[in-house]
Amino acid sequence: MVNLLPKTAWEMSFWGRFFRWALTAGRYIVILTEMVVIAAFLSRFKLDRDYADLGDRITGKQAVLTSLAESEKRFRLAQGRLVEAGKILDEQLGITEVLDKITAKTPPGVTLINLAVSKKEIVVTGAADNDAGVGIFLSRLAADKSWKSVRLAGLEANEQTGVRFSLKLWLN
Numbered sequence: 001m002v003n004l005l006p007k008t009a010w011e012m013s014f015w016g017r018f019f020r021w022a023l024t025a026g027r028y029i030v031i032l033t034e035m036v037v038i039a040a041f042l043s044r045f046k047l048d049r050d051y052a053d054l055g056d057r058i059t060g061k062q063a064v065l066t067s068l069a070e071s072e073k074r075f076r077l078a079q080g081r082l083v084e085a086g087k088i089l090d091e092q093l094g095i096t097e098v099l100d101k102i103t104a105k106t107p108p109g110v111t112l113i114n115l116a117v118s119k120k121e122i123v124v125t126g127a128a129d130n131d132a133g134v135g136i137f138l139s140r141l142a143a144d145k146s147w148k149s150v151r152l153a154g155l156e157a158n159e160q161t162g163v164r165f166s167l168k169l170w171l172n
Contacts, residue, residue: 098122098146098171105140109133122169123153127162134165141169148172 010016095117102124106112110133114125128134134155142150147169154166 101144101146102141102169105137105144107133107136107140110137120171122171124167124169125165126167127164129162131157131163134163138167141167146172 008016011020098117099115102115102122103112106126109129110126111128112124112126114123116123116125126137128137138150138152141147149168149170151168152165153168154164156164158164
């Protein structure tokens with residue numbers, strides 16, 4: 001574009017150039033600002049819809065969690081019981097090994113009548129055909145290093161019932 005009109009002194013001054021720049025560049029700034037405002041205004045509808053959808057999803061998930069709360073409580077209770085049962089079984093497995101050792105050392109002719117087991121000691125009550133069977137049983141148990149101590153707590157002989165005995169075994 002060719003401008004054939006001569007420039008005035010005011011147009012050549014600082015303020016003239018500033019106003020001319022403000023009118024040309026300002027137009028683009030105003031248009032850009034209006035576009036940003038319109039985009040923000042239009043995006044508000046989408047954001048409002050997203051916010052409402054999010055609220056609905058949260059409400060739905062809260063309902064599911066509330067309905068499953070009792071099941072979770074029962075599950076956690078059952079899980080705690082299983083842990084406790086596992087601990088008890090672990091302790092019992094140790095005791096079954098001890099009882100297996102006792103029964104493995106039992107000679108023929110000796111019958112075990114009662115076994116009382118605690119954490120530190122085992123009381124064995126039994127009957128034997130003769131006193132030799134009790135002696136063998138006692139010596140086999142005493143030779144085993146699994147026991148801290150083996151003590152004959154009671155011995156009773158009778159011709160009809162044979163020999164009744166009671167032993168105490170202390171665990172290591």
